[in-house]
Amino acid sequence: MCGIIGVTGEADALPVILGALHQLEYRGYDSAGVALVVDGEIWRARAADGTHSVADLAVLTQDAPTGHAAAIGHTRWATHGHPTPENAHPHLDCTGRLALIHNGIIENHAALRADLLADGHIMTSATDTEVMAHLIERHLARGLTLTEATRAALHAVRGAFSIAVVHADEPDTIVAARRSTPLVLGLEDGAAFLASDIPALLSHTRHLYALADDEVAVLTPGNIAVTTLDGDPVTPQQLTVDWDLEAAQKDGYDDFMSKEMHEQPAAVANTLLDRRGPSGELVLDEMRLGPEELRGIDKVFIVACGSSYHSALVAKYAIEQWVKLPTEVDIASEFRYRDPVLTERTLCVGVSQSGETLDTSEAMREASRLGAKVLVVSNVVDSSMARAADGVLYTRAGPEIGVASTKCHLAQIVALQILGLTLAQIHGTLTPAEITAVLDAMDALPGLLTVALSRAADVDEVASKLTDARDFFFLGRHVGFPMALEGALKLKELAYLRAEGYAAGELKHGPIALIEPGTIVVGIATRNRLSEKLLSNIAEVHSRGATVVLVADDGDDEVGALGDHVLWVPPTDPLLSPVVGVIPLQQLAYRLATLHGHDVDRPRNLAKTVTVE
Ligand code: G6P
Numbered sequence: 001m002c003g004i005i006g007v008t009g010e011a012d013a014l015p016v017i018l019g020a021l022h023q024l025e026y027r028g029y030d031s032a033g034v035a036l037v038v039d040g041e042i043w044r045a046r047a048a049d050g051t052h053s054v055a056d057l058a059v060l061t062q063d064a065p066t067g068h069a070a071a072i073g074h075t076r077w078a079t080h081g082h083p084t085p086e087n088a089h090p091h092l093d094c095t096g097r098l099a100l101i102h103n104g105i106i107e108n109h110a111a112l113r114a115d116l117l118a119d120g121h122i123m124t125s126a127t128d129t130e131v132m133a134h135l136i137e138r139h140l141a142r143g144l145t146l147t148e149a150t151r152a153a154l155h156a157v158r159g160a161f162s163i164a165v166v167h168a169d170e171p172d173t174i175v176a177a178r179r180s181t182p183l184v185l186g187l188e189d190g191a192a193f194l195a196s197d198i199p200a201l202l203s204h205t206r207h208l209y210a211l212a213d214d215e216v217a218v219l220t221p222g223n224i225a226v227t228t229l230d231g232d233p234v235t236p237q238q239l240t241v242d243w244d245l246e247a248a249q250k251d252g253y254d255d256f257m258s259k260e261m262h263e264q265p266a267a268v269a270n271t272l273l274d275r276r277g278p279s280g281e282l283v284l285d286e287m288r289l290g291p292e293e294l295r296g297i298d299k300v301f302i303v304a305c306g307s308s309y310h311s312a313l314v315a316k317y318a319i320e321q322w323v324k325l326p327t328e329v330d331i332a333s334e335f336r337y338r339d340p341v342l343t344e345r346t347l348c349v350g351v352s353q354s355g356e357t358l359d360t361s362e363a364m365r366e367a368s369r370l371g372a373k374v375l376v377v378s379n380v381v382d383s384s385m386a387r388a389a390d391g392v393l394y395t396r397a398g399p400e401i402g403v404a405s406t407k408c409h410l411a412q413i414v415a416l417q418i419l420g421l422t423l424a425q426i427h428g429t430l431t432p433a434e435i436t437a438v439l440d441a442m443d444a445l446p447g448l449l450t451v452a453l454s455r456a457a458d459v460d461e462v463a464s465k466l467t468d469a470r471d472f473f474f475l476g477r478h479v480g481f482p483m484a485l486e487g488a489l490k491l492k493e494l495a496y497l498r499a500e501g502y503a504a505g506e507l508k509h510g511p512i513a514l515i516e517p518g519t520i521v522v523g524i525a526t527r528n529r530l531s532e533k534l535l536s537n538i539a540e541v542h543s544r545g546a547t548v549v550l551v552a553d554d555g556d557d558e559v560g561a562l563g564d565h566v567l568w569v570p571p572t573d574p575l576l577s578p579v580v581g582v583i584p585l586q587q588l589a590y591r592l593a594t595l596h597g598h599d600v601d602r603p604r605n606l607a608k609t610v611t612v613e
Helices: 013-023 054-060 109-118 130-140 146-155 245-249 256-262 264-272 291-295 306-323 358-369 384-388 407-427 432-443 445-453 456-464 480-495 504-509 531-543 574-595
Strands: 003-008 031-038 041-047 071-076 098-106 159-167 170-179 184-188 191-195 208-210 215-220 223-228 237-239 299-304 327-331 346-352 373-378 391-394 471-476 498-503 520-524 547-553 565-569
Touching: 003 013, 003 098, 003 159, 003 170, 003 215, 013 031, 013 054, 013 071, 031 054, 031 098, 031 159, 041 054, 041 098, 071 098, 071 159, 098 130, 109 130, 130 146, 130 159, 146 159, 146 170, 146 215, 170 191, 184 223, 191 215, 256 264, 256 574, 264 407, 264 432, 264 445, 291 407, 299 306, 299 358, 306 327, 306 346, 306 407, 306 480, 306 574, 346 358, 346 407, 358 373, 358 384, 373 384, 373 407, 391 407, 407 432, 407 574, 432 445, 432 574, 445 565, 445 574, 456 565, 456 574, 471 480, 471 504, 471 531, 480 498, 480 504, 480 520, 480 574, 498 504, 504 531, 520 531, 520 574, 531 547, 547 574, 565 574
Parallel strands: 299 327, 299 346, 346 373, 373 391, 471 498, 471 520, 520 547, 547 565
Antiparallel strands: 003 071, 003 191, 031 041, 031 071, 098 159, 159 170, 170 215, 184 191, 184 208, 208 237, 215 223
16 A cells, blocks of 8 residues: 655665565555644645656655754555545644654544544644644643653554654654554664665664564664563564575565565455444445445446456446346446446446556447446546546545455455445345445455465365366356456466356356366365355266366365365355455466466566456
């Protein structure tokens, strides 16, 4: 998500900050800013809106005063609030003497904001971040030090954060803290550093330390003191880093795809954050379409391309089951040229990681023209599609660099299911208890994903036995069908192998003619209402000599016995099972691609964002 850098003990801190922000650019961002403590004041510059790059920030800071005490810098990937200069970090308190940068999401920001406004604080941005600057200000006014005030403020904050705070009254000090998002500390020759990512620090120091959850670090020139949120001293864990810069950008993984696959638990957790209101009900303030507009909806269309289309297909099962609304899913490039029947009571949902895919954005334009309400699910705040839509629901997966979508696909499924539950709440088709049960199951997904990801070696072993195979069929039923499509797409995109995804019931209507000894069939056998029927289809292909690889729920030995190889995943609610079950499919495609010597981050002939027809 956002990039963070801080330094104290460098009289010429600005080039250090700009250099580190440049090292963080690969992660993607939509605005950048810096705050310097100089001569007992905070000096701040922020770049956004068209001229938002670190190079633009360098121009803006050309005349910055010199002789710096502490300094902090930030690249923002917008979540709450548009990517404008006002929303760019650092944020100041009312006195203008405190500056703060943040990575993460403050879940209870709305309540905190209301409380601070009632107390007379003046907010100048739409961000969740700014409330923290004012919360700390409130505690400083009670006579606490910057460190004490930061600790006190963080006790009131729910959500995920890494922050760095400077104050003109304590010019050499940076106070930093984290919960659930990364923060690295560094020491060197009378200076101290902090950053969200190791690459930002590598050219300054290799004496690195990791801050753990709910720890607070106080950086002064050449010194770092770490405590718990309650003030008990702790020794930070030292990091041994022998990576070069490129490896560091990949967090030590071999490629961005691996890194991003491992970010999937966080991508799902972040997409779920901040969605439940005080009584457990779903509140999607950011969506812009209110309950009244959604109550009148009598039909849903979901339109997308590629992996986003597969996310949409999963959502169809959920929305039809939960909301009982007719839900059509279409490929964007087809939708825009046929005559889709839409009215002002149709909700047309465009799903796009980038928010820029031409086919999907043109399809949304057509839906608007036909009078439908248009909602966009996007990972990029203020993307073209997000700006043009009536409403927008953001996935919060962070920038995705690997061309073949992984973490964004999972975050889309979760975001669309939250939309489905919201519609069910508004249409009264699920009880509050039923909605809470699904949300609770969703909250468990990041943990299940971590377990599924930890089994990569099992998938590698299966992949090593399939290196000579050229033809793959992926079969699934119910939500297993879109999973089968996604598994086949991943194998095509990454390993350049012929792979077909099929609804298993269609097998007997043609494709079974192609099954012969040597054909690989991957069956999605995680439990859903049609999984029994899938097993009959699997038995049919097995008896014709296919080698069968099954994705199955832990403990489902009956299913396990039917496969030549079984890839086990932790079970969950059937409608949520694509979130977990797609992991071994990604891993299989990844491993077969690397065994064949292909570049998984940049597959041939493919582009990350397709802005042409
Ligand atoms: C490209 C990418 C796919 C992606 C598709 C849709 O083809 O290679 O991974 O699923 O575009 O992209 P979008 O940004 O609209 O989700």
